[in-house]
Amino acid sequence: MKNLVNYQPTGISKMFDNFFGNSITDFMGGDFAMTQPSVNVVETHDHFRIEVAAPGLERDDFDIQVENDHLLIKAEREHKDEVKEDNFVRREFNYTSFTRNFQLPKSVNGEGIGAKYENGVLTIELPKKEEVKGQPVKRIEIK
Missing domain, CATH: 2.60.40.790 (Immunoglobulin-like)
Incomplete structure (x- = not known):
């Protein structure tokens, strides 16, 4: 199980984080706030x-x-x-x-x-x- 406090994305995770942004609100935009x-x-x-x-x-x-x-x-x-x-x-x-x-x-x-x-x-x-x-x-x- 990952320690989410110290979690550092690697590989595929890092690629998705870079593409979609670091938070779901960055990906979904302000309309969903x-x-x-x-x-x-x-x-x-x-x-x-x-x-x-x-x-x-x-x-x-x-x-x-x-x-x-x-x-x-x-x-x-x-x-x-x-x-x-x-x-x-x-x-x-x-x-x-x-x-x-x-x-x-x-x-x-x-x-x-x-x-x-x-x-x-x-x-x-x-x-x-x-x-x-x-x-x-x-x-x-x-x-």
Whole structure:
């Protein structure tokens, strides 16, 4: 059994390491990396807004659910490309997916949540309950 800490490739192993790179991610490329999209969360007087950077997806690729004070955002997209030329066929497959889960504050009105997808950004509006919006700002006196 090889000691993987001190393993030095030789012969055929070295040839494959040189050809494919030193890691499977070098060989497979960045498209196969596990990533989460960037998210902005903004709070205003009337609502919260979640902005998810998800370029390259379509509106129908998303599934948004609210359950037990949790907002679940899922996206899946599979892309297949096939080129047939004289003596060969090239097939390429790309699969993108992610899941994000957010605990909703008690101040969110779950019935009024809305979403839109535009220019590669999924925007989810989470309105606040009326009783929360109506509370005036209370100044605290410093003694």
